[in-house]
Amino acid sequence: MSWFKIKVKNNGINMNRIITLIYLVFISSLIFIGCSELEDNITTVSNPGIHGEGVMNLNSPNFHGNYFDKWKFSDCQNCHARNFQGGLTPVNCADANCHPALNIHQDSSGVFNQSSSNFHGRYLQTNSFTDCQQCHGENLAGGLSSPSCATCHSAISVHKTGIIEPASPNFHGKNPLSGEFVNCQSCHGENFTGGISSPSCATCHSAISIHKIGIIDPSSPNFHGKYPLPNGFTDCQQCHGQNFAGGNLSPTCITCHSSIIVHKSGISDPASPNFHGKNPLTGEFENCQQCHGANFTGGSISPSCATCHTAISVHKSGINDPSSANFHGKYLANNNWNLPNCSQCHGPTYSGGTQSPTCLTCHSQPGGPEACNTCHGNFNDPTRIAPPQDLNSNTVTTAKGVGAHEKHLYTNVFGKTVECETCHTVPQSLNSVGHLDGNLPAEVDFNGLAIFNIAGNANYNSSNVTCANTYCHGNFEFLKESAGMYGSVNGQFAYSAPKMEGNKRSVIWNKVDGSEAQCGSCHGLPPTGHVDFGGLSTCTNCHFGIVNAQGQIIDKSKHINGVKNVFGY
Incomplete structure (x- = not known):
């Protein structure tokens, strides 16, 4: 390094200083680069x-x-x-x-x-x-x-100023999502609680975690129908809109759930315009069953409709098919014909209420579904209100509920048609005391002709299915001393004894096969205590217009009616 001691001077320039400066720049560069x-x-x-x-x-x-x-x-x-x-x-x-x-x-x-x-x-x-x-x-x-x-990140463009401000054009709810929520999950995590670093979507959207793969697959654990809604449908409305038609950009729930719009505030308030009973149902109750379950008891997590509507489970496929296990008539029969439940939706007169179908399309008879032949008798003939069929849908006469009803009310060839009140207390309305609140079989309570004359001890034995001591079947007495005048003729002329009387028959109610007692079995021909004027063919001499010469009853209204009907009186 001794050459730095050389003093060079050329044209007044100190070369030694120049060389030293170059050296220092070189060394500084090395230090700078090295560091x-x-x-x-x-x-x-x-x-x-x-x-x-x-x-x-x-x-x-x-x-x-x-x-x-x-x-x-x-x-x-x-x-x-x-x-x-x-x-x-x-x-x-x-x-x-x-x-x-x-x-x-x-x-x-x-x-x-x-x-x-x-x-x-x-x-x-x-x-x-x-x-x-x-x-x-x-x-x-x-x-x-x-x-x-x-x-x-296909959804990244949503993250601008105003992202969480609904009034902002950059509000994330206005951004269309492609690929479902997978794009959001890439940052916000599989369960939307923040992932690695993003904010938790659940801070605002308590229902967001249901939007995973499988959200619309009922068999998936992520199926949205299995998600409990802590705030009702308000959680869904945040994105899907007040009427669930899609909100700003979310998919519309109505694509699958055509009745979803009924689930607004006031859904259970009959006075509210949003009351679910005011919402028209398309596709019958299938829409409701999607969430509330096939039997309307709640499905996966939805509220049970049966909380308010105890009869709701009747509305399944086959509701109008008598051959179906889901036929509504079978449900009502098994639930003591609780028609007031039906009126909750179908209206007090069953004409449809606010939105429900009218029951009167099928139940066209006076009284609608509350008509007598809805439950017993011939449904297609409102004049045939007595069994068959009975309350257990039996139609054979051997069934206790059927028996001889038809013989008494519709095909009686011997006498006056028997009225229902002769054997039963007829209710004034469907829900009258003693009608639906009792147990089967129906109670027998004899009245009218059944207990006329001396038949006050008439009775029905349900165990052996017999009627006994009724006026209709021969429990009667007419005293000679009480015989009246028939025009100018004293009725005592027909007596052969102090009294005329019947045979006081006990009859088997459900024996209607042709072997039952025939005419003449309730009283003799003539009756005991009656003068024999020459056999059956002579009955018409005094009882004309009622019986013919062959002994056939030609005016049923005047036989077994509590009146002797002699000489037209």
Whole structure:
């Protein structure tokens, strides 16, 4: 190093000082480079001209952001260092005024690796999307030249200022979702509770966790119908709209649930315009069954309709088919004909209520469904209200509920038609005391002709199905001394004894096979105590207009009617 001691002076220039200055610059450069964070494989920057005039001007063709369609971050790192905080050049790209998020891109492999500490999603734990928008653009679709975030995040454009403000055009609820909620889950997590770094959607949307794969698959554990709604349908309305028709952009629930619009505030209040009973049902009750279950007892988690409507389970497929197990008539028979439950929806007169179908289409007889022949008798003939069929749907006469009803009321060839009140207490209305509130079989309570004359001890034995001591079957007495005048004729002429009387028969109620007692079995021909004027053919001499010479009753209204009907009197 002794050559530095040489003193050189040329034209007044001290060359020694010049050489020393060069030496110092060289040494400083080595120290600067040695202390920088440049990697060993430094390459030559191919186009350093971008750092000329306009490099920081967005409107300039030399704006540095315009070069990222040609270069990668590794090109910038040659000078600005791996962490973009200066390196060979003192310019810090990550300055808070420029690119505060830039340091997440220093490891090109880790930026997309969720397990990496440099994963870009972790940056958003403490920062906003504004940092990203500087390079990736306002709508995160790439900006001037950056990669589009929508390559991976198709729903990313929703994350602008106003994202959680319903009045804002950038409100996330107004953004169409493609691929269901998978896009949201990529950041907000599988269960939408925040994932790695995103806010939890459940902060506002308590029902959001149901929107997983399988949401519309009834067999999936993620099926939305299995999700309990802590706030009723309000949770759904946040996105799907007040009337569930889709809100701003959500799918409409009505695609599958045509009756969903009934579930608004006031659904259970009859005075509310939103009362479910005022909502027209299409497709019968299938729409309700989707959520409330096949038997309307709640399905997976829906409220049970039977809480208010105890008869609701009757409304299944086959409701109008008498041969079906779901026929509504069978349900009513098994539930003591509780028709008031039907009137809850079908109206007090069963004409349809607010929206329900009218029952009067089928029950066209006076009284509608409450007519007698709805439960017993011939449903298609309102004049045939007595069995068959009986309350257990029996039609054979051997059935206790059927028996000789038809013989007494419709095909009686011997006498006056027997009225229902002769043997039963006839209710004034469906819900009269003693009608529906008793147990089968129906009670027998003899009245009228059944207990006429001396038949006050008439009785029915349900055990052996017999009637005894009724006037109708010969329990009568007529005293000679009480015989009246028939015109100018004293009725005592017909007596052969102090009294005439019948045979006081006991009859088997359900024996109607042709072997039952025939005419002449209730009283003799003539009756005991009656003068025999020459046999059956002579009856017509005194009882003309009632019986003919062959002994046949020709006017049933005047036989077994409590009157002797002699000589027309």
